[in-house]
Amino acid sequence: MRAREMAEEYPVTSLDSDAxxxxxxxxxxxxxxxxxxxxxxxxxxxxGASQVVRFLVPRYVQDDPSLAGVVDxxxxxxxxxxxxxxxxxxxxxxxxxxLAVADADDTVVEVAAxxxxxxxxxxxxxxxxxNIVGVITASRLLQRALGC
Amino acid sequence: MRAREMAEEYPVTSLDSDAxxxxxxxxxxxxxxxxxxxxxxxxxxxxGASQVVRFLVPRYVQDDPSLAGVVDxxxxxxxxxxxxxxxxxxxxxxxxxxLAVADADDTVVEVAAxxxxxxxxxxxxxxxxxNIVGVITASRLLQRALGC
Numbered sequence: 001m002r003a004r005e006m007a008e009e010y011p012v013t014s015l016d017s018d019a020x021x022x023x024x025x026x027x028x029x030x031x032x033x034x035x036x037x038x039x040x041x042x043x044x045x046x047x048g049a050s051q052v053v054r055f056l057v058p059r060y061v062q063d064d065p066s067l068a069g070v071v072d073x074x075x076x077x078x079x080x081x082x083x084x085x086x087x088x089x090x091x092x093x094x095x096x097x098x099l100a101v102a103d104a105d106d107t108v109v110e111v112a113a114x115x116x117x118x119x120x121x122x123x124x125x126x127x128x129x130x131n132i133v134g135v136i137t138a139s140r141l142l143q144r145a146l147g148c
Numbered sequence: 149m150r151a152r153e154m155a156e157e158y159p160v161t162s163l164d165s166d167a168x169x170x171x172x173x174x175x176x177x178x179x180x181x182x183x184x185x186x187x188x189x190x191x192x193x194x195x196g197a198s199q200v201v202r203f204l205v206p207r208y209v210q211d212d213p214s215l216a217g218v219v220d221x222x223x224x225x226x227x228x229x230x231x232x233x234x235x236x237x238x239x240x241x242x243x244x245x246x247l248a249v250a251d252a253d254d255t256v257v258e259v260a261a262x263x264x265x266x267x268x269x270x271x272x273x274x275x276x277x278x279n280i281v282g283v284i285t286a287s288r289l290l291q292r293a294l295g296c
Contacts, residue, residue, distance in 0.1 A: 049286030138197030
């Protein structure tokens with residue numbers, strides 16, 4: 001089996017997409033992360049849901065969670081405020097999780113090798129034009145390897 | 149809303165559980181990771197599906213994926229061989245992802261603060277006896293924060 005046949009649909013956003021929409025996509029699809037592309041649709045990085053949470057929590061509360069009560073009341077308002085007018089690029093950390101990439105013709109083991117080396121839980125599968133044809137998650141790979 | 153009400157069921161394994169069963173659980177539930185407890189049922193760490201993939205791919209193929217062809221034919225056999233007789237403890241890296249923990253009475257913002265600080269995409273919610281009553285994922289937290 002080749003990467004092309006293993007790849008599945010996966011929510012994708014882009015660096016210039018609206019931050020609020022990206023956060024909503026993570027929430028409604030209940031996804032641990034989104035694939036982020038650059039403006040040409042090429043694979044760029046992964047936006048983890050926990051990174052968005054991090055973006056929303058004030059620095060002083062991260063450092064001292066006992067101060068969380070101060071924010072509690074206005075958290076929903078704060079979330080809207082922080083995300084409005086921002087892009088996905090703003091949500092990404094300075095060192096975003098690089099998205100692992102495999103060719104559509106790669107074998108299962110080649111995909112596994114890329115995932116193992118990059119430690120990225122998602123591999124974007126690209127065609128000859130470097131367009132994303134789908135994504136292979138670590139659990140999909142295990143499913144295939146174990147024959148579940 | 150308190151952590152107790154936000155927490156959801158989540159697949160849990162333990163350090164001494166069978167490695168093959170844990171891998172199968174990741175594959176069949178299509179989960180990005182499992183919560184790992186110690187022998188007393190206390191939260192210990194997260195076993196990421198990509199970590200299991202890493203465990204299964206020979207070191208020399210990780211370093212040079214062009215050698216993947218050598219393994220391709222026997223990969224399914226290799227997977228069974230590598231996992232049989234092993235425990236979850238063997239699958240974990242030397243520096244496993246520490247599982248973030250929140251108290252059942254913590255608020256949404258306190259849970260978010262713990263997640264932000266630990267960068268762990270899962271927070272185990274524990275009761276007064278330190279038993280796990282459920283798990284809050286980053287996407288669940290966003291769902292709540294955005295009111296989706």
